[in-house]
Amino acid sequence: MKLLQYEKSLQPLLSALPVCHGWGRGATLYHYNGYWLQLVFIAGQRLLPEQYAPRPTDILLASSPKCGTTWLKALAFAALCRLLDRNPHDLVPFIELQYLASPGKLESLQDPRLLATHLPPSLLPAAVTSTCRIIYVYRDPKDVFVSHWQFGKSTCGPLWDHAFEYWRESRRSPERVLFLRYEDMAEDAGGSLRKIAEFMGRGFSPEEESAGAVEALAELCSFENLSKQEVNKTGNFRVSDQVEFRGLKNSSFFRKGKVGDSANYLSPEMARRLDEFMQEKLHAADLAG
Numbered sequence: 472m473k474l475l476q477y478e479k480s481l482q483p484l485l486s487a488l489p490v491c492h493g494w495g496r497g498a499t500l501y502h503y504n505g506y507w508l509q510l511v512f513i514a515g516q517r518l519l520p521e522q523y524a525p526r527p528t529d530i531l532l533a534s535s536p537k538c539g540t541t542w543l544k545a546l547a548f549a550a551l552c553r554l555l556d557r558n559p560h561d562l563v564p565f566i567e568l569q570y571l572a573s574p575g576k577l578e579s580l581q582d583p584r585l586l587a588t589h590l591p592p593s594l595l596p597a598a599v600t601s602t603c604r605i606i607y608v609y610r611d612p613k614d615v616f617v618s619h620w621q622f623g624k625s626t627c628g629p630l631w632d633h634a635f636e637y638w639r640e641s642r643r644s645p646e647r648v649l650f651l652r653y654e655d656m657a658e659d660a661g662g663s664l665r666k667i668a669e670f671m672g673r674g675f676s677p678e679e680e681s682a683g684a685v686e687a688l689a690e691l692c693s694f695e696n697l698s699k700q701e702v703n704k705t706g707n708f709r710v711s712d713q714v715e716f717r718g719l720k721n722s723s724f725f726r727k728g729k730v731g732d733s734a735n736y737l738s739p740e741m742a743r744r745l746d747e748f749m750q751e752k753l754h755a756a757d758l759a760g
């Protein structure tokens with residue numbers, strides 16, 4: 472990975488940015504254009520405008536970390552390809568992590584390309600939001616906080632600005648941006664799968680419906696099924712085919728997969744304060760807890 476060389480060239484920029492530590496692994500987060508990002512995300516974000524040529528057939532899965540990215544990747548991949556036998560992150564690459572790790576990889580993929588990003592719209596090239604279709608997953612911030620807490624300050628946050636930007640895009644152009652909630656996916660995984668498939672132009676046929684394909688694929692993508700797969704118990708998260716990401720284990724993407732688990736960790740007072748805070752930040756959108 473050419474990150475070290477690239478890091479050197481970014482030194483003048485980085486030294487002017489506020490910093491803090493996040494992700495529990497000592498990784499530095501930089502406050503860059505309103506978001507707390509790791510160096511790889513900043514480097515990748517700066518390469519995107521010149522390297523990534525969005526195609527109208529591209530489908531971009533967008534999320535803040537810990538909101539259900541892994542699950543959304545599984546569901547969308549299953550909906551698009553109707554098969555699933557690998558870790559979802561190996562199947563759906565993050566665009567901002569590709570150009571240092573595997574230049575040319577995205578260009579070699581066949582249409583329709585299923586891609587992902589943790590970056591908000593304001594940090595993506597303008598052509599992305601005007602060209603691609605985007606599926607965003609949002610989650611109750613209390614559960615995200617608990618899911619995330621062992622990682623420290625949340626990378627790609629703040630969550631409220633991230634979510635608000637995608638929510639606004641989905642209101643402006645619902646045909647281009649599908650806004651999903653983790654809680655709705657948990658309540659009705661099959662219904663969410665149908666929505667995702669239709670949005671991607673791959674709706675289920677009556678034959679597939681009557682054969683039980685929707686239920687079978689939803690079950691395939693369930694927490695219970697994915698978390699027990701060998702690749703997810705023992706494998707490491709990879710940025711691309713060859714490059715692993717700081718020894719992050721695939722199993723770290725599968726903790727409990729429950730809605731409302733934050734109630735087991737936050738006192739009612741902490742939950743109320745977080746709800747009030749989100750209400751203040753997101754009152755214009757219907758997203759507060």
Ligand code: A3P
Pocket residue numbers: 534535536537538539540541542545614617618619692693694695697724725726727728729732
């Ligand atoms: P918990 O920590 O609450 O268990 P991300 O993929 O964006 O990093 O999000 C991780 C969260 O999604 C974790 O939440 C993880 O357990 C949950 N998750 C992963 N796969 C899932 C699945 N197939 N169904 C439901 N939740 C899933």
